Amino acid sequence: MVAQIIDGKALAARLRDQVRTEVEHFKRSTGRPIGLATVLVGDDPASEVYVNSKRKLSRETGIQDHHRRLPANATQEQVAQTLDELANDPAVSGILLQLPLPAHLDAKALIDRIPWNKDVDGLTTTSAGRLARNIEGLIPCTPAGVMSLLEDEGVQLQGAHAVVVGRSDLVGKPLAQLLLQKNATVTIAHSKTKDLAATTHQAQILIAAAGVPHLIGAEHIAPGTVVIDVGIHRTPEGLIGDVDFNAAQGKASRITPVPGGVGPMTIAELLRNTLKAAWLQS
Ligand code: NAP
Numbered sequence: 001m002v003a004q005i006i007d008g009k010a011l012a013a014r015l016r017d018q019v020r021t022e023v024e025h026f027k028r029s030t031g032r033p034i035g036l037a038t039v040l041v042g043d044d045p046a047s048e049v050y051v052n053s054k055r056k057l058s059r060e061t062g063i064q065d066h067h068r069r070l071p072a073n074a075t076q077e078q079v080a081q082t083l084d085e086l087a088n089d090p091a092v093s094g095i096l097l098q099l100p101l102p103a104h105l106d107a108k109a110l111i112d113r114i115p116w117n118k119d120v121d122g123l124t125t126t127s128a129g130r131l132a133r134n135i136e137g138l139i140p141c142t143p144a145g146v147m148s149l150l151e152d153e154g155v156q157l158q159g160a161h162a163v164v165v166g167r168s169d170l171v172g173k174p175l176a177q178l179l180l181q182k183n184a185t186v187t188i189a190h191s192k193t194k195d196l197a198a199t200t201h202q203a204q205i206l207i208a209a210a211g212v213p214h215l216i217g218a219e220h221i222a223p224g225t226v227v228i229d230v231g232i233h234r235t236p237e238g239l240i241g242d243v244d245f246n247a248a249q250g251k252a253s254r255i256t257p258v259p260g261g262v263g264p265m266t267i268a269e270l271l272r273n274t275l276k277a278a279w280l281q282s
Helices: 008-030 045-060 076-087 107-111 125-132 141-152 172-181 196-200 245-249 262-281
Strands: 035-041 064-070 094-097 161-165 185-189 205-208 226-229 233-235 238-240
Touching (some): 008 141, 035 045, 035 076, 076 094, 094 107, 141 226, 161 172, 161 196, 185 196
Parallel strands (some): 035 094, 161 185, 205 226
Antiparallel strands (some): 233 238
């Protein structure tokens, strides 16, 4: 078996086109703009690249760009004040605090200053609670992107066994909640899981979000599994994922590549969340 490749780049482009049309509709029907505020603290080059591509793609969909940059030695109070100003600015529909923050800052406390209806990363305690209780809100972008890929591929979720490798607040936990909402049977594996291969072998849908390059090999995958690779790692040979793509391709039925799988979906979902946030506030 050679796995079919799931094209995240193509789906992300389609979703961005939809957002562009819907942003126009929002502006026409409410007379208001939509704005995304990105907040970057310090000068981590990878964060700068991520923020720049989020800003570029949001501008391309008609969303106004409200970027704030603070120095690496910014204090907790300075970052908090910036977030509060954006929270009170009616031109700002969504606020994204780029992570990781410099180590001296309390990231959780800062994230929680963002009002839930502007929390386009879906990372506040309120957003996590709303997701857990299945109350409408803003869902973290990467898990939302994974769900959109599975939906677009027509993967049957109800009754399927999904194994999520990773339990972070950013990816693993919210993804498990979303899969549960779709009536999948969900197993979450993590660094203390005793026999990872035996656990992942049970999966009909396997989602790798461990942050360990090529953690998942052929021995972790039962024949016919749908494999979604969330991991991103920069190597001298280019970007690679948590899944050993070449090994997995012979076992999986469908698989996302890295790059070109989940990555582009994350930004598309950010733009969708910004649009949704604008409606939530209108
Ligand atoms: P994270 O916060 O470091 O969490 C990693 C999770 O994986 C933890 O729950 C950890 O378990 C688990 N884990 C680590 N080693 C493991 C092992 N050997 N076996 C099983 N589980 C293991 O990472 P994250 O923020 O969720 O991100 C995960 C990956 O996705 C990273 O490569 C990141 O770059 C990538 N990512 C990609 C996108 C995108 O747009 N495509 C977005 C976000 C993140 P413990 O809880 O026990 O420590």
